[in-house]
Amino acid sequence: MTIMRHPTRAGVRDAAAKVAAVLPPTPIYHREINGVEIVFKAECLQPIGAFKVRGAWHRLTALSDEARQRGVVAFSSGNHAQGIAWAAKRLGISATVVMPADAPAAKRESTLALGAELVPYDRATESRETIAARLAEARGATLVPSFDDPWVIEGQGSAGVEAAAQMAAAGLGAPRHVVVPCGGGGLAAGLALALPEARVTVVEPEGWDDMRRSLEASWIEPVGDAPPPTACDALQAMRVSPLTFDVLARRDATGVAVSEAEVRAAQRWAAAQLRLVVEPGGAVALAAVLAGRVAVEPGMLVILSGGNVDMADYARVLAGEGA
Structure with missing residues (x-):
């Protein structure tokens, strides 16, 4: 990005x-x-x-109306995921999160409960950055990294x-x-x-x-x-x-x-x-x-x-x- x-x-x-x-x-x-x-x-x-809710809120509120309509894609082991999901739900934005398959169950469940879509990956063999970037490009969504933003x-x-x-x-x-x-x-x-x-x-x-x-x-x-x-x-x-x-x-x-x-x-x-x-x-x-x-x-x-x-x-x- x-x-x-x-x-x-x-x-x-x-x-x-x-x-x-x-x-x-x-x-x-x-x-x-x-x-x-x-x-x-x-x-x-x-x-x-x-x-993580702090950065997620500042980032998503900075999106244009057009960008909000296209949604956001993030990658996270759980805390950034929940921050993005919380902010997206409050702002009416669709959110997809690429999350490790072995992430703590509590973090997965909380992210899902907030309405985000989860895409699991194997952190030992796959690149979350690559998966998220491809998803964002395919959907026209905004990629929101957990720290590189x-x-x-x-x-x-x-x-x-x-x-x-x-x-x-x-x-x-x-x-x-x-x-x-x-x-x-x-x-x-x-x-x-x-x-x-x-x-x-x-x-x-x-x-x-x-x-x-x-x-x-x-x-x-x-x-x-x-x-x-x-x-x-x-x-x-x-x-x-x-x-x-x-x-x-x-x-x-x-x-x-x-x-x-x-x-x-x-x-x-x-x-x-x-x-x-x-x-x-x-x-x-x-x-x-x-x-x-x-x-x-x-x-x-x-x-x-x-x-x-x-x-x-x-x-x-x-x-x-x-x-």
């Missing part, structure tokens, strides 16, 4: 206003870790259980505008360091645009830390062949996009990776200390802080990006299995 523009801070502000008109702010929590008060933004409490990036950045206002209202000061889960980098890039004075640290699962390696190398590094299995299904982008990489590289963002055990420990901590259900991919930023991979400091904002869990898997995590 040809991108005709780049995401901007002005676009993030526009997206924040549009999101605020249809969705209440997700809450912030603050707790002490190692004697330092840390702020958590609970995007897991969005109506679709993840931040300026409107989507700006929409995700609305979480930063919202968090900064909430922290100021609570007397917590401005965000100085944002720690954020990263798959393709849409949320991280949006936050970097929204909060230009804050340092940004992206967090990925071990073996899927291509943004970290890309930022260190100063060019895009793909995940590579045969990456390890991970419970973080929302963060399995095989290659970050030039749009997200460019924003983060210009901001001198850094990255860290966390283990599967550290992710499970973070999920348990969120349940016990915040009373929040957080999915594996949504818990990686918290995992990095709890494991000491990112040093805590005043003004730290940690994003809990999603809460769409498989209940059986989540029960095993809470029980300490595999710890």
Whole structure:
């Protein structure tokens, strides 16, 4: 897909206003870790259980009337799918989502319940990007990637505008360091645009830390062949996009990776200390802080990006299995 523009801070502000008109702010929590008060933004409490509704709403509301009539096609392991389906239903737009056949059942069922058409694929042998592009071309629909799109990036950045206002209202000061889960980098890039004075640290699962390696190398590094299995299904982008990489590289963002055990420990901590259900991919930023991979400091904002869990898997995590 040809991108005709780049995401901007002005676009993030526009997206924040549009999101605020249809969705209440997700809450912030603050707790002490190692004697330092840390702020958590609970995007897991969005109506679709993840931040992805922000980018989906900003993107779909930017479509012309003619484009809306032709519908949209997206590809996603579940959270972007639900965001697109939610926005499309509200706007009266038909939506088709290319989703892995092994995506969590809860995400598949929620996307279907919102009225979207699902096209399954094998993530080990097929390209979701190719399938979605062919569908969009055949139908004359608009292709809406999960992160490689300026409107989507700006929409995700609305979480930063919202968090900064909430922290100021609570007397917590401005965000100085944002720690954020990263798959393709849409949320991280949006936050970097929204909060230009804050340092940004992206967090990925071990073996899927291509943004970290890309930022260190100063060019895009793909995940590579045969990456390890991970419970973080929302963060399995095989290659970050030039749009997200460019924003983060210009901001001198850094990255860290966390283990599967550290992710499970973070999920348990969120349940016990915040009373929040957080999915594996949504818990990686918290995992990095709890494991000491990112040093805590005043003004730290940690994003809990999603809460769409498989209940059986989540029960095993809470029980300490595999710890």
